[in-house]
Amino acid sequence: MMAINELLRSLEEKGIRLGLNDNGNLKIRGDSEKLTDALIAELKMHKSDIISLLKKSQPFGQLTDSERDELQSTFPEELEDAYPLSALQSGMVFHTELADFDGTYHDLNAEHVRCEWHENFFRQALSYCVTRHPLLRTGYRLKGERPLQLVYKDVPLPLVIEDIREQSDAEQAEHIEQWKAAQKAHPFNWLRGPLFQITIFSTSRRQF
Incomplete structure (x- = not known):
């Protein structure tokens, strides 16, 4: 018997994708003429399991009814999706x-960029990234039946800009090191997120 994942992969290789219609029934997208009798037989055999899998892949599809009701009342119109936290998270x-x-799981990464700093362009690029990648719009709801990862439709840009151009090189280096030490212990708001921050230090006219 062909495993469901293998079946879906075989269909995708033929340009055929499965989905659900408004009634929750299986819908086939693509060139149905490429469906062989063997694939049709496998689809019929695994139909209920495939529908269950597709439902879980839909927004809020991995939640219980009570979890969906709670989020709907607590975050009306705010969320794009929600699903359980992994064991690692x-x-x-x-x-x-x-x-x-204490900073054990708080990573700090830095890049020294040699070019002019244009705040508007950077904000535009960051906004595009946050819109495109749901992971950058998430928070963790730790209370309730089980911990959940919440994907918000929109979040404020986590961007902080500091102009330290008037400081000497030594003062700038000390300022940034002090910031790193303080930032390492920064307590993020699990629920509201976002769970990352970008800080720009403008150090001269042509570098940051």
Whole structure:
């Protein structure tokens, strides 16, 4: 018997995709003439399992009815999707809280860019990235039946800009190191997110 994932992969290779119609029934997109008798037989055999899998892949499809009702009443029109946290995510949150945000799981990455700083262009690019990637619009709801990852339709841009051009090179270096030490222990708002931040230090006219 062909496994469901293998079946879906075989269909996709033929340009055929499966979906659900408004009534929750299976819908076939693509060139149905490429469906062989063997594939049709496999589709019929696994129909109920495929429908269940597709339902889970839809927005809010991995939630229980009570979880959906709660989120609908708590975050009306705010969410694009929600699904359970993975075991790894839950563990990292637990240990971060246990260690009182000591920075163990808080990564800081820096790039020294040599070009003119254009705030408007950067904001536009960052806004595009946040809109395109749901992961950049998520928060964690830790209360309720189980921890959930919430995908918001929109979030404020987590962008902070500091102009330190008037400082000497040594002062700039010390300023940034002090910022890193403080930022490492920054407590993010799990629920509202976003769970990342970008800080720009403008160090001269042609570098940041």
